[in-house]
Amino acid sequence: MPTKTTALDRELAxxxxxxxxxxPAVKKIFDDAGVQPSRIKHVADLECVPVTTKDRLVEMQKESPPFGGFRNTKAKKLKHIFLSPGPLYEPHGAEKALVKTAGAVFRIAGFKRGDVAINTLSYHLVPAGLLLDAGLQAAGATVVPSGVGNTELQVKMMIDLKVTGYAGAPSFLMTIIKKAEEMGIDVKKSFTLHHTLFTAxxxxxxxxxxxxxxFGLKTLNVYATAxxxxxxxxxxxxQGLHFVDSAVIEVCDPATGAHVKAGEAGQVVVTTFNxxxxxxxxxxxxxxxxxxxPCACGRKSPRLMLVGRVGDAVKVRGMFVHPNQLKAAMAKFPAITRAQGIVTRPDNVRDDLTLKVELGQPVADQDKLAQEFSEAVKGLIRVSVDKVEFVPTIAADAKGIVDERKWE
Ligand SMILES: [Zn+2]
Incomplete structure (x- = not known):
């Protein structure tokens, strides 16, 4: 139970x-679940409110177009309507909360007054470009809304405008640098770029x-959604990504919406003050x-380590396990080329987790490798491995975790 009420708790309530x-949609969600809004006093209290998945949001928009009842009826005139993947229509007004958060993160990335920054995310359909634009302005930077593509022009602007900051996808900055090099430009001498905020x-x-x-750049990687x-x-x-302090971020059991314990995997569930x-x-x-x-960097905020999409995760002994977690464990074992988890329930009571392992090179002590790999996997997924089977081959397109349990 929470011992003290934080500023975030108060803002949430x-x-x-x-x-x-x-x-209307928020009222319906609370009413259907029999939850009084006054019951939400702390972030922990949110567990009694059902999680709305993206699929559900798409359905709700179909049932009640265009916004599924999620437009605040008291909100002033809409400034924009976006279309995010889903497809989902998104009403936007003066989103102070989102812009404040974005501005704070840009400042962490090193953006400040006097910066000239190119913003290479798209300004149409999706909110990404405009949100970054507003965040850059909030941090004091002058924005060059350069968008995607036009690489030669991007190179020219970098030099002519003495650009110091970059916002956008990391791969696109590399495309710009490669183009500059193709044009015979010495990037380290001619670019004044100093810091970047990467996302998408x-x-x-x-x-x-x-x-x-x-290139000696200061870079910050940001997890964001449309x-x-x-x-x-x-x-x-x-060592993971720090939660922003101005949104409620929870990591939850995808089936029940309950908070997972530290070290466990779950769905990222978010409430922003939009x-x-x-x-x-x-x-x-x-x-x-x-x-x-607490993190080695000194920040005390909680962190998350992204592992993949919810649909690919399989629940084993009460814990969600994602194939990418097996991949992460493999990274320390160069002899292992592929691994696959097989989940069964032989006695109808307890889940059995067997790891199939394909080796790319002969290993002298397979038992030792099996034990060390099992421990590495357990360290990441918090579920112990029952056995490791060395197999001649695992298909390249095979599922990372196969659920062979029968539920009849
Ligand atoms: Zn840190």
Whole structure:
């Protein structure tokens, strides 16, 4: 039970009360679940409110077009309507909460007054470009809304406008750098780029090594979604992504919506304080491991480690396990080329987890490898492995975890 009420708890309680009264879909969700808005006093109390999945949101929009009842009837005139993947219509007004969060994260990335920043995310259909634009302005930067494509022009703007900041996908910055090199430009001498905020796609360590090592850039990786804006960002320790402090982020059992314990994987569920489009407990469909220990960087905020999409996860002995967690465990074992989890329930009571392992090279002590790999997997998924079977081959397109349990 929570011992003290934080500023986030207070903001949540106020927000729930306010949008219950003004947003038909929120009222319906609470009423259907028999939950009084006054019951929400702390983030922990949200567990009694059902999670709305993206699929459910799409259905609700079909039932009650265009916004599924999620438009706050008291919100002032809409400034924009976006179309996010789903497809989902999103009403946007003056989203102070989302812009404030984005601005704070841009400042963490090093953006400040005097910066000239190119914003390479799309400005049409999806809210990404405009949200980044507003966040950059909130941090004090001057924005060059360059969007995607036009790589030669992007190179020219980088140099002519003495651009110091970049916002967008990491791969596109590499495309710009490659184009500049093709044009015979010495990027390290001619670019004044200093810091970047990356989002919209994974930021692999190989790219990080090039940007931070070769080009000496300061980079920040941000987890964001179209509907919810900025949710978490990395840090110097690179041990997961820190929750932003101005949105309610929960990591939950995808089946029940209950909070998972530290070290366990669950769906990322988010409540932002978006007054125009208030979605309480929106399930992102992303799976992440929840980390609550203090970080080596000094921040005390909780963290998450993204592992993949919810649909691919399989529940084993009460714990959701994602195939990417097996892949992460494999990284420390170069001899293992493929691994696959097989879940059965031989005695109809307890789940059995067997790992099939394909080796790319002969291993002298297979028992030792089996034991070490089992321990590495257990360390990541919190479920012990019953046995490891070495098999000649695992198909490249085979599922990472196969559920062979029979439920009849
Ligand atoms: Zn940290």
């Amino acid at each position: 106020r927000f729930v009360k306010s949008v219950y009264a003004t947003t 796609e994974p930021y692999p360590p190989s790219l990080r090594a090039q940007f931070e090592g070769t 509907e919810l804006g900025f949710l978490a960002h990395d840090c110097s320790a690179q 007054e125009t489009y208030p979605t309480i407990r929106l399930g992102t469909g992303d799976m992440a491991v929840y980390i609550d220990a």
